[in-house]
Amino acid sequence: MRVLKLNSVTVNYGKYSAVRQIDIEVSEGEIVVLLGANGAGKTTTFKTISGLLKPTGGTVNFEGAPINGKSPDRIVQAGIVQCAEDRKLFPQMSVQQNLMMGGYIHRSKKTQLKESLKEVYELFPILYDKRDESARLLSGGQQQMLAIGRALMAKPKLMLLDEPSIGLAPLVVEQMFTSIQHINKDGTTILLAEQNANAALSIADKGYVFENGRIVIEGTSEELFSNDEIRKAYIGA
């Protein structure tokens, strides 16, 4: 079943088009990756899906209904949660408070929140050890785990992960991708933006390649892996 469909979406910043007429489809249970250099339009696409930006043209459909034009909090309630590139944590709140805020839309369901909190701590045990520390004191990798954990607390149907590996040590990146796979196996559909094409394609079902605000290539992970241009440009092997 198709969960998310972007139909010829264009987003302008003033006169400048950050993305132009892009089409993206994500089906239930998939991991789909958006590849591309900095400034290619991946983050703009994410912000448009999560409602922080409004598209100038085209439509964004989630589970068959248009969501472009809805406010960000309604989109979270609909089931799409974004993990932003710069994490957007609440720096002075403790780890646990950050996670609890992640469950804001389920605030009336106390037992479910406790259950979700337990699941997040099982996925990232380090967060349990640091639960009373304020978020700004965590390392980059831990902050990324917290951002993902906070997003999980909302029990999203679709999770948008914007460059989860940025600025992390190689070993931590590996752990991060294992965790992402784990989250996906538990039933969350994932749309991932990455520059680390090798790691991303190894866990993804399909991918889209962005260049200057347009999608230039799309295909399954195998197709992208075997595409010479992509190997040269993004995988470097």
Added chain:
Amino acid sequence: MELLIQQLFNGLTIGSVYALVALGLTLVYGILHIPNFAHGALYMVGGYVTLLMMTNFGVHYLLAILVSMAVVGVLSVLMERFIFYPLRHSPPIQDKVAAIGILLFLEALAQLLWGADYRTMPTPYGQVVNLFGLTLTMQRIIIVITAIAVMIALYAFLKKTFIGATIIAMAQNREGANLVGINTNKVAMLTFFIAGALAAIGASLTSPINLVFPGMGHLVILKAFVIIIIGGMGSVPGAILGGYILGFTESLGATYLANDYKDIIAFLLLVLILTIKPNGIFAKGGV
């Protein structure tokens, strides 16, 4: 010794009012990221609404305060909706100019509607009581008790409820708040309402021992700025502590140094504290 204790209690009274006003200012700072100069005008309107409810409608003092909280709270929300919200994508200087504009407008309006006279607010709590050898008026005791009760309630609301926590979350990261599904418009309106209501309580509590007039907010709001700068912009405990620090310094300074200079003390204190801790006592890491 008795004089000292008497002055400490006075400090507690003044500090309580300062803390209430500064709390509203610091909460709104978390939303606007500029100091809201119009907060002093809200304080003034709060004083007038309570006064007029009592003198024109014969409403009891405590009930008049509740009406004043509601009226000023709504006024504060309207200010957010019609002035600050449309300016949300503008450079911060425009918010500042707008805030000063609101301040001037409301003061001129108060003068037009209610005149420029200094007016006294009657209180049913004028009795003098003797407590532990101190001579106190009931009004001052009520100021301290009410202010502390309000602050405890506010603190519990911010720390223990999801809705209260959204105010803190939004102050710390607005887009982050959006991404966890918080409706930031509602939070902004709630914050402005609380700030307005706090200003109204502060003004209504202190008016019986001061006076009600269109410019009554000036000195209070200037001192509230000093308080939130001392306490760290946006910090709730900082606003409370700063309020009391200023209250005590003022009342002790007025007694032991010179009464004429009591309003300068706030600013001397500001210079002193910022020299030692440039970011304020409760300064937050990062922004």
